[in-house]
């Protein structure tokens with residue numbers, strides 16, 4: 440069965456999953472008084488094909504935020520949290536999510552495979568997050584799933600610096616999982632890095648903090664568009 444989440448992302452002119460995350464791991468207020476509805480409207484205006492909602496408590500989120508975002512948008516929505524059981528997958532579907540985060544670093548191999556199968560059965564797209572070659576190589580076949588490289592370290596709850604070079608190093612291994620949708624997530628702020636990851640073969644990016652901080656969301660997106668046009672990429676004969 441097809442995935443509305445993946446189809447929307449891969450079909451977009453701007454394949455950026457735009458995230459709503461109330462607080463950074465360091466406690467910085469990222470919404471700054473704006474309502475979820477205002478942020479959704481801003482992301483839609485910038486051409487977001489999909490949204491991500493952080494429901495984890497360390498980032499100030501909860502499932503009420505997910506429900507609110509789903510009410511405000513027709514775009515497919517990813518629930519970002521450390522989900523560990525099938526009850527949470529059913530709850531995600533009940534709230535209207537289209538995709539769910541499954542984190543390789545926190546799930547034993549067999550549990551990850553079982554939850555990915557269950558998500559697919561429920562009509563949810565597994566968004567499987569990895570941070571090392573060893574994690575990628577332990578994945579089950581990832582057909583129908585997003586495989587996302589996290590450029591930050593969730594083991595320290597994202598308090599360290601991001602290493603976007605990790606996405607470049609892991610891409611060949613990610614492709615071997617059978618995913619049709621490799622994504623680079625976290626710590627992306629420089630438009631040159633964003634454009635470079637897409638030109639290198641990433642089907643999409645996931646960006647939260649920088650878009651929430653950016654005054655000029657539209658100009659950031661335009662700069663990425665412009666740079667993609669000048670960088671060689673797999674689809675452009677480079």
Ligand SMILES: O=P(O)(O)OC[C@@H](O)[C@@H](O)c1c[nH]c2ccccc12
Nearest residue numbers: 493495519520624625626646647648
């Ligand atoms: O804000 P950033 O650096 O653009 O990152 C977004 C996203 O990847 C990050 O919020 C995230 C990555 N893994 C998670 C797991 C749970 C909650 C949130 C996350």
